[in-house]
Amino acid sequence: MDLWLKLPPLVQISTMFLWGLVLGGQINRGIYRLAYDARAIGAWSAPAAGAPPRRWYDRLPVIGWWSLRRESPLHGGGYWVRPIMIELLFAAGLAALYHFELGSGLLAPSSAGEPPDREMLLAQFLGHALLIALLTIATFIDFDERSIPDGVTIPGTLAALFLAATLPVGGLPTWQRIAGTSEIEAVPLRLTSPNPWNADLDGGAGLAIGMACFAGWCAALIPRSGITRRGLVRAAVYLLASMRRSGWCPRMALLAVAGCGAIAGVWLLGGEWWRSLLTALVGMAVGGLLVWVFRIVFGWVLAEEAMGFGDVTLMAMIGAFLGWQATLIVFFLAPFAAVAIAVGQWLITGRRDIAFGPYLCFAAVVLIVRWDALWQRTLVGLFALGWIVPAVIVACVGVMGPLLWLWRRLR
Numbered sequence: 430m431d432l433w434l435k436l437p438p439l440v441q442i443s444t445m446f447l448w449g450l451v452l453g454g455q456i457n458r459g460i461y462r463l464a465y466d467a468r469a470i471g472a473w474s475a476p477a478a479g480a481p482p483r484r485w486y487d488r489l490p491v492i493g494w495w496s497l498r499r500e501s502p503l504h505g506g507g508y509w510v511r512p513i514m515i516e517l518l519f520a521a522g523l524a525a526l527y528h529f530e531l532g533s534g535l536l537a538p539s540s541a542g543e544p545p546d547r548e549m550l551l552a553q554f555l556g557h558a559l560l561i562a563l564l565t566i567a568t569f570i571d572f573d574e575r576s577i578p579d580g581v582t583i584p585g586t587l588a589a590l591f592l593a594a595t596l597p598v599g600g601l602p603t604w605q606r607i608a609g610t611s612e613i614e615a616v617p618l619r620l621t622s623p624n625p626w627n628a629d630l631d632g633g634a635g636l637a638i639g640m641a642c643f644a645g646w647c648a649a650l651i652p653r654s655g656i657t658r659r660g661l662v663r664a665a666v667y668l669l670a671s672m673r674r675s676g677w678c679p680r681m682a683l684l685a686v687a688g689c690g691a692i693a694g695v696w697l698l699g700g701e702w703w704r705s706l707l708t709a710l711v712g713m714a715v716g717g718l719l720v721w722v723f724r725i726v727f728g729w730v731l732a733e734e735a736m737g738f739g740d741v742t743l744m745a746m747i748g749a750f751l752g753w754q755a756t757l758i759v760f761f762l763a764p765f766a767a768v769a770i771a772v773g774q775w776l777i778t779g780r781r782d783i784a785f786g787p788y789l790c791f792a793a794v795v796l797i798v799r800w801d802a803l804w805q806r807t808l809v810g811l812f813a814l815g816w817i818v819p820a821v822i823v824a825c826v827g828v829m830g831p832l833l834w835l836w837r838r839l840r
Contacts, residue, residue, distance in 0.1 A: 433551075434551065441527065441531075442524050442527060442528055443524075445524045445527040446520045446524040447520070448520075449520030449521070449522070449523035449524060450490035450516055450519075450520040451490060452519065452523070452558075453516030453517070453518075453519040453520055454473075454488070454490045454516055455473075456515060456516075456519060456562055456565050456566055457471055457512045457515055457516065458473040459566040459580075460515075460566055460569045460570055461474060462474060463566065463570065463578045463580040463581055464570045464574055464576075464578065465574055465576055465578060466574060468504075470500075470508070470512075471493075471494075471512065472487035472488040472493050472497065473488065477500070477503050479503060480500050480503055481499055481500070490516045490520075491513055491516050491517060494512045494513045494516070495509065495513065497509055511569075515565070515569070519562070519565060522561070523561075526557065526558065526561070526797075526798075527554055527558075530550055530554040530557065531547065531550050531551065533545060534798075534801075535550075535601065535602050535800050536602040536603070536615055536800075537801045537806075543614065544615060545602055545615040548598070549598040549599075549602070549615070549617075552596045552598045552599035553598075553599050553600070553601070553602065555596070556589070556592050556599040556600075556750060557797050559585075559588060560585075560589070560746075560747070560751075560797075561794060561797075563581055563746065564747075564794065566581050567739075567786055567787075568786065568787040568791075571739070571786040571787050572787060575737070576739055577740065577742065577743050577786045579650070579739075581743075581746075582739070582743050582745070582746045583650065585746040585749075585750075586646070586713060586742070586745055586749045589709055589713070589746060589749035589750040590643075590688075590709050590713070590749055592750075593705045593706045593709035593749070594691075594695045594702055594709075597617065597700075597702050597704065597705035597706075598705075599617065600617030600618045600619070600708065600751075600752060601618040601751060601752065601797075601800055602615050602616070602800075603615070603622055603623060603804060603805060603809070604616075604805060605623065605625075617705065618708070618751075618755070619704055619708050619752075620707055620711050620752070620753070621815065622752075622812070623809050624815055626704060630704070630707060631699060631703065631704075635696070635703070635707055636692070636693065636696045638710075639696070639706065639707050639710045640689045640692055640693075641714075642710040642711055643688045643689060643692060643713075644685045644688075644689060645714060646713060646714065646717065646745060647682075647685040647688070649717065649741070650681055651678060651681050692706065692710070708752050708753075709749045709750070710749070711748075711752075711753050712748035712749055712752040712753040712755075712756055713745045713749035714745070714748070715756055715757070715819060716745045716746075716748025716760075717741050717744055717745030719744065719756070719757070719819075720740050720741045720743075720744040720760070721738075721741045724738070724740070737786075739786060740786050740789065743789055743790070744756065744759075744789060747789065747793050751793065751796070751797075753819070754804070754808075754818075755796055755800075755804075757818065757819065758796055758803055758808065759789060759792045759796050760789070760792075762792035762795060762796065763785070763788040763792040764788070765792075766788040766791045766792060767785060767788040
């Protein structure tokens with residue numbers, strides 16, 4: 430890491446652009462391979478029936494797609510344009526993000542404290558680059574199919590938890606006062622930020638919270654179905670039966686046991702490794718639960734699906750990468766993007782349906798690049814209230830439910 434950081438900045442940024450092209454190629458691969466309706470598009474997939482033989486340079490970024498124009502009769506004219514644009518834009522965006530984050534763009538300088546060290550900035554960049562790559566795959570699959578596959582969000586969430594446990598300095602940065610002094614220091618966002626860490630979370634209570642979050646996430650991933658027409662008791666019985674029949678129970682139980690064992694190991698290690706992992710676990714739980722509650726309440730009130738379950742797993746992944754505080758901000762930023770784009774879509778195409786996942790993704794990217802303005806200069810005082818913030822949000826959702834039901838009845 431030290432050797433890399435000693436290279437000239439232009440070499441670092443140019444290298445990041447080249448890596449962005451390579452990663453962009455794998456993003457395109459994920460878009461077509463991880464979709465529910467997987468398609469044999471691109472050199473990383475087996476050729477479609479009737480396609481001419483592949484060539485070695487077909488797998489090169491950008492150049493390969495230009496060469497694969499020969500498959501346009503099979504996939505449609507200009508099908509290769511979007512993949513090329515994704516690779517070029519992701520490469521340019523990755524280089525720009527590297528320049529931004531390594532230049533301390535996430536946290537405005539403070540005369541009262543030392544700026545973050547470059548190793549901390551590099552760790553933050555690596556986590557955000559991985560998140561944005563996953564969000565890009567999820568976005569284009571959701572645009573294409575109105576679905577977000579588990580093949581993106583489940584490995585993405587596990588990767589976020591792994592990074593939290595192994596690179597504890599990789600969280601979003603914030604200024605925090607050093608205990609007993611008037612000085613401040615740059616530290617990663619933690620579960621209790623902007624308040625000091627609660628020592629009780631280093632004990633058994635913190636371990637129980639972390640394990641409950643992970644086990645709950647595993648249970649939520651099991652496919653299920655329920656019918657409430659014959660009462661809640663029968664609905665619960667049918668729900669459990671459908672979960673057993675899905676075949677996912679043994680796999681998720683194994684994942685829960687293995688994950689809780691790993692969580693216990695990090696807890697025994699303690700220190701910043703544990704605090705970072707617990708922050709990611711709670712962020713995962715808050716993100717998923719927030720969208721799940723919204724989905725259930727508003728879907729029941731409006732008698733139509735407000736969000737798909739893919740949005741739940743997507744928000745859980747975002748929460749694991751960014752923490753519960755950032756996740757709440759993302760959730761309330763997303764509708765602004767959704768409304769603006771949906772109105773344009775309606776005016777141009779007449780379509781009223783929207784895929785909400787891409788706007789969650791876009792809001793997450795906006796939060797990263799505007800983190801200092803949104804957190805340090807605007808919302809840090811609000812989040813100093815701690816757990817009161819999510820409690821108030823839950824209460825607001827509960828109040829809005831009856832209001833929407835009344836609106837539907839009047840309509």
